[in-house]
Amino acid sequence: MTASRSLRLAAVTTQTVICGFSRSGSTLLYNMLRGTVADAEMPEREAGARQFAGRMDGDIVTKRPLDIFEIGRIEDAVAGRKALKVIVMLRDPRALMTSMHGGVAGEYFQGFDHCFQLNADRLPSYFNPGIVDTERAVRETLAGRTETLAVRYEDLIAAPDRIQAQIADFTGLALNGDFRDVHRRPIAEKLTPQLNGVRALDASRVAGWSAPEHAARLLRQFRLAPELFDMLERWGYARDRRWFDALAAHAPEAFDDAPGTIVGYYTPGTHYEAEARRMEASIRRLGLKLELLAIDSAGDWLANVRRKPQILLEQRRRLRGPLLYVDADAVMHRDPWPYLRLYDGDAAIANHQTGEIISATLLLNDTPGAVALLEAWIAEQARDPAAWDQWSLQKVVQANRADPFSPPLRVQYLPPSMCCVFDRTRRAVPSVDPFIEQLQASRVFRAAGGSEKDRDNLERREQRIAEIDRELSAAQTQSRLLLKQAKAQLAAKDYARAAESFAALLEAADSDSVLPRAELHRRYGSALIHAGETARGVAQTRKALAAADGNADLLCRCVDDFHRAGDNAAGWEALALAERAAPGSPEVRLRRARLLVADNRAQEASVVLDELLHDPELAATHRPSVEKLMERARFLIAHAAAQQADMPASAAEEIPKPTATSWLGRLWPGRKKA
Numbered sequence: 001m002t003a004s005r006s007l008r009l010a011a012v013t014t015q016t017v018i019c020g021f022s023r024s025g026s027t028l029l030y031n032m033l034r035g036t037v038a039d040a041e042m043p044e045r046e047a048g049a050r051q052f053a054g055r056m057d058g059d060i061v062t063k064r065p066l067d068i069f070e071i072g073r074i075e076d077a078v079a080g081r082k083a084l085k086v087i088v089m090l091r092d093p094r095a096l097m098t099s100m101h102g103g104v105a106g107e108y109f110q111g112f113d114h115c116f117q118l119n120a121d122r123l124p125s126y127f128n129p130g131i132v133d134t135e136r137a138v139r140e141t142l143a144g145r146t147e148t149l150a151v152r153y154e155d156l157i158a159a160p161d162r163i164q165a166q167i168a169d170f171t172g173l174a175l176n177g178d179f180r181d182v183h184r185r186p187i188a189e190k191l192t193p194q195l196n197g198v199r200a201l202d203a204s205r206v207a208g209w210s211a212p213e214h215a216a217r218l219l220r221q222f223r224l225a226p227e228l229f230d231m232l233e234r235w236g237y238a239r240d241r242r243w244f245d246a247l248a249a250h251a252p253e254a255f256d257d258a259p260g261t262i263v264g265y266y267t268p269g270t271h272y273e274a275e276a277r278r279m280e281a282s283i284r285r286l287g288l289k290l291e292l293l294a295i296d297s298a299g300d301w302l303a304n305v306r307r308k309p310q311i312l313l314e315q316r317r318r319l320r321g322p323l324l325y326v327d328a329d330a331v332m333h334r335d336p337w338p339y340l341r342l343y344d345g346d347a348a349i350a351n352h353q354t355g356e357i358i359s360a361t362l363l364l365n366d367t368p369g370a371v372a373l374l375e376a377w378i379a380e381q382a383r384d385p386a387a388w389d390q391w392s393l394q395k396v397v398q399a400n401r402a403d404p405f406s407p408p409l410r411v412q413y414l415p416p417s418m419c420c421v422f423d424r425t426r427r428a429v430p431s432v433d434p435f436i437e438q439l440q441a442s443r444v445f446r447a448a449g450g451s452e453k454d455r456d457n458l459e460r461r462e463q464r465i466a467e468i469d470r471e472l473s474a475a476q477t478q479s480r481l482l483l484k485q486a487k488a489q490l491a492a493k494d495y496a497r498a499a500e501s502f503a504a505l506l507e508a509a510d511s512d513s514v515l516p517r518a519e520l521h522r523r524y525g526s527a528l529i530h531a532g533e534t535a536r537g538v539a540q541t542r543k544a545l546a547a548a549d550g551n552a553d554l555l556c557r558c559v560d561d562f563h564r565a566g567d568n569a570a571g572w573e574a575l576a577l578a579e580r581a582a583p584g585s586p587e588v589r590l591r592r593a594r595l596l597v598a599d600n601r602a603q604e605a606s607v608v609l610d611e612l613l614h615d616p617e618l619a620a621t622h623r624p625s626v627e628k629l630m631e632r633a634r635f636l637i638a639h640a641a642a643q644q645a646d647m648p649a650s651a652a653e654e655i656p657k658p659t660a661t662s663w664l665g666r667l668w669p670g671r672k673k674a
Contacts (some may be wrong), residue, residue: 038176127416183200219255259335
């Protein structure tokens with residue numbers, strides 16, 4: 001062994017780890033170091049630090065953003081063997097969530113919840129930790145026992161000489177040359193894709209996140225995760241929300257959380273019918289629109305699942321707005337639509353962490369591209385009659401990525417929370433908070449005559465289903481109690497408390513199991529109007545109107561409530577919808593007569609009322625109301641005629657006036673109903 005070799009081994013070996021946020025400049029810094037470090041090993045690719053923990057033949061520098069989650073294990077691996085230095089890369093969260101990567105061309109690389117994982121020769125998956133979890137790990141690392149240096153991307157771009165000096169002092173590495181010349185030096189092939197091109201440092205690009213084309217993205221991300229505002233302040237990037245308000249002017253669509261339609265199908269008379277009913281209950285309790293089709297079995301499981309693209313194509317052509325397909329053996333825990341509004345492509349797929357597609361959840365936007373995707377899926381299945389439906393979809397999506405920079409269809413990627421296999425996904429992403437949980441009904445059939453592992457998988461499924469069924473049952477019980485309480489308060493004319501009960505019912509997890517969402521809003525609004533809170537009551541009744549979906553009875557009651565609130569303009573709006581839903585209905589014509597009387601159009605009202613009195617379909621319970629309303633109309637006609645004839649006031653006063661008890665109290669047969 002040479003003397004120089006002996007001296008080198010006697011010195012303390014140092015391992016420097018570069019980690020932190022993805023898209024925070026870690027690759028740029030690593031290439032800067034590779035061009036200036038002369039006395040340390042630096043691999044020509046991104047590499048995890050732990051695989052080099054046993055190397056003792058000199059200093060080494062590695063770069064991998066996800067190592068921020070491995071610091072404890074890295075510390076244990078090098079403990080007592082060599083020194084550990086950690087450089088933590090930071091960047092404005094707004095820039096992080098608007099940054100792109102060549103591996104997923106045309107898509108934002110990370111969001112508040114997840115970041116893309118690039119899988120060699122496979123589809124990428126949106127599984128890696130996002131900004132919120134990474135920031136938590138960053139704070140833990142900076143507060144830990146290991147020596148750390150925080151480097152902001154913005155400082156690296158604006159003041160590379162100062163950062164170079166800081167890093168040299170922190171690591172003890174000899175740095176020859178300037179960081180700012182990084183674009184002039186050769187860069188290893190596996191370290192270029194992350195850079196999106198090699199160019200000179202340009203501080204003017206730092207605030208690129210503020211461009212109008214990113215406004216909708218940022219606004220919705222911060223709406224979904226308000227803790228991002230605290231993060232901006234914590235790292236000194238923004239002290240207030242004026243930037244948010246400025247972007248809002250460019251993208252009002254970022255505040256549109258309007259739901260689309262959830263679609264699904266099942267085969268009646270099979271095990272999947274019970275699965276579908278559970279899914280339906282979980283979706284109805286959220287007040288979301290569901291189109292659940294019962295489809296006769298095609299003979300076996302494979303034949304039934306292969307019908308999926310054809311069924312979805314028919315639904316896509318028939319329905320407007322975004323569609324979210326969900327397998328029947330799933331449950332929905334949260335309203336997914338505010339999140340799904342992030343997706344503006346043709347479709348969004350779910351996949352496993354490995355990149356393998358799961359066709360159990362699929363977003364289809366209302367675009368020609370979504371139709372083209374389904375048609376291509378059907379054609380691919382025709383080429384391979386024995387293929388599982390999601391294998392065919394995998395081939396279609398892979399073929400679409402043949403030219404990753406200009407694919408014919410824009411297919412995006414859903415997070416694991418949109419297709420959380422109840423046990424498998426939770427093992428991969430323990431922190432997942434599912435919107436949609438897949439319960440894998442196929443395990444029932446695999447366990448029959450299957451292996452011990454298949455039986456264990458089925459047992460886990462049965463345990464999870466028991467938990468979910470208890471949750472759904474408990475939620476239904478709570479909702480029923482609230483509804484019973486509200487009805488009792490209405491009977492006692494305690495409208496203020498009834499309104500509070502309806503408000504609580506709207507917040508309940510399973511309110512839709514006891515009453516449709518639209519009816520709940522109407523009853524809440526009616527109680528508020530009765531309690532004297534007219535503005536709030538009208539607002540709730542308008543929500544009922546928006547969700548009425550052609551329910552003529554509900555629309556008629558909305559007319560009543562608007563009239564009671566004195567908002568006849570809204571009453572006419574509701575009546576127009578009711579007349580489209582049930583043209584010629586006595587109930588609807590009765591509401592028209594009431595509004596005409598309220599608007600002092602008594603002559604028109606009397607014509608409608610006369611027709612009603614001679615209509616055999618008029619319910620007997622409504623006849624007294626029609627007669628009293630006719631009495632009121634005739635009084636108004638006579639009063640108007642007297643005024644037109646310049647009848648003396650004393651004589652006009654002699655015209656019999658219907659009293660409140662004789663007509664007003666019976667004017668609204670549903671008056672006491674809220």
